[in-house]
Amino acid sequence: EAQVTQNPRYLITVTGKKLTVTCSQNMNHEYMSWYRQDPGLGLRQIYYSMNVEVTDKGDVPEGYKVSRKEKRNFPLILESPSPNQTSLYFCASSLRGQYTEAFFGQGTRLTVV
């Protein structure tokens, strides 16, 4: 089954404690991206990657890091989480770019206290 898998689905952490949210896709897609979704603000892109070892900032990259060492994985790293990073996070992948269908993961609900 074609899918994008995120882990964990739910996470509560404390300010400053580094965390990683994993994302893996099994569709051999080149393009992967991370979004956060907040009430009243909608979906905003954090980072994207057009292929292995190629990453770039989206609209709200501050406080986040990503890496793309292999095609299927695109982890999101919060080096020092803060309460304003409490949000619902989605990873997505698509075959070549944004104009092809983006498949989204199930989401990770992160709470930073």
Added chain:
Amino acid sequence: QKEVEQDPGPLSVPEGAIVSLNCTYSNSAFQYFMWYRQYSRKGPELLMYTYSSGNKEDGRFTAQVDKSSKYISLFIRDSQPSDSATYLCAMDGNNRLAFGKGNQVVVIP
């Protein structure tokens, strides 16, 4: 002015009614226009996408794009309770998708 404007107000309609949703945008570079559907506690899934101005139909769903007015619409005919979800418009440009804020639609049986 935001790149993509979608009035996020919730919408409740009786079963069988036509649901009408729309977005406006300001970036003339947008070429692909999409509608995503998001059920509660799920990730968005692509519902329809269009490239040029005009209409596209898929079953009970019709997407319209008017590039001259920078306006896109989604119509859902004969709405069903299973259509209850949040609908997000999205547009591609510059290697990223720009999303509207989404409309929560509730279809009442």
